[in-house]
Amino acid sequence: AQSVTQLDSQVPVFEEAPVELRCNYSSSVSVYLFWYVQYPNQGLQLLLKYLSGSTLVKGINGFEAEFNKSQTSFHLRKPSVHISDTAEYFCAVSPSNFGNEKLTFGTGTRLTIIP
Amino acid sequence: EAGVAQSPRYKIIEKRQSVAFWCNPISGHATLYWYQQILGQGPKLLIQFQNNGVVDDSQLPKDRFSAERLKGVDSTLKIQPAKLEDSAVYLCASSFFGARAEAFFGQGTRLTVV
Structure with a gap:
């Protein structure tokens, strides 16, 4: 089984400042990793994903x-x-073995940009 | 390209009533997912279909929840009878077959049980 921990539930940041949202995962098998964004009253949109290769995505x-x-x-x-x-x-994480691609999500981080 | 369509967008029902949600995935997507997102939490997978067969329904409360995907296209998720704790956003997602396939999400149905 997999689990995801997002350490910060809320992150306020001033506009034009840098931001880092933290994510740690646990898994007994190799995984794929994802970040999704959800705007108010919208579904989830994929921001980026790591499948293999370069560790910087x-x-x-x-x-x-x-x-x-x-x-x-x-x-x-x-x-x-x-x-x-x-x-x-x-x-989110997903087991990388073929045919078992379900996503396990963290609890989310609310990013608020301060003007 | 049309995205994942869900209806209705919002639904308010009383506890013990029944409710159904509909999802139309992106054309050609063999895999369809239903997720439950409770306020303040991440989405939780309820059921995964591959064409019209169930791949994973281990987290589906089968005493009250049911889902079907007839003909491997549209899908319906039903709750009967609803409980207060079923209040959540129900998200449908679809993807091509395969572990590397990106899942595309619909806007969701917000259910309020009163």
């Missing part, structure tokens, strides 16, 4: 994340945030 809207296997982490970063980044962010 770049996604949409200027976000990037780094997979650290030794620390079982997949933290999300953005060098300069905008008001439009205000949303809920979810980290």
